[in-house]
Amino acid sequence: MTSNATAEDAVDAAHRTVRDSGLAVRREVLGDEYVDAALSRSAGTDGEGLQEYVSEFVWGGVWTREGLERRDRSLVTISLLIALGQHTELATHIRTGLRNGLTRKEISETVVHATAYVGCPAGIAAMRVVQEVLAAELGPLTVETESDA
Structure with missing residues (x-):
């Protein structure tokens, strides 16, 4: 050899x-x-x-x-997918974020935060995906789930 x-x-x-x-x-x-x-x-x-x-x-x-925990990587990834308008991958990474310990509130706030930088149309479209995935994975948002999430 x-x-x-x-x-x-x-x-x-x-x-x-x-x-x-x-x-x-x-x-x-x-x-x-x-x-x-x-x-x-x-x-x-x-x-x-x-x-x-x-x-x-x-x-x-x-x-x-090293340097970022998986939950932090999930937040970054969700933000980037919102900015890129990649909704299929966004749905996957919402589920990933939940597996990595993100709460419903943290995911929703990530959309609000990203909207400030990428614009309302992108944020609204992303929130539709987020709401669909969160409802499927966690059930609908209620007063009880909001205080737990």
Whole structure:
């Protein structure tokens, strides 16, 4: 084996290690059902490489870093998805935020805060998504749930 092949093997092993770590975090945060569905949908398709990239670089490279807790990463991600108008991913990350310990109130306040910076149309559209997800996950907002959330 040449030193070039040895170096390539080491790089491949490093990629696998980070991707495996990312996949583990992805499963912890999003849940096995969600991750399995995403991987199954793309298996054997043009999207398979993107799923590997997301597991390695987003979940393995970013979500495993020190410096921010997962709940804080969820707040940042929710804010960015609001700004980008990415409502499908926003719905996913509202659920992720709940799994990471965010409260209904914190998520709603994140939308209000983001609206001040990205504008009312973006904030209103995001709040529709947030309300739908929170109602599905936590039930409708009531006086009792508002004081608990």
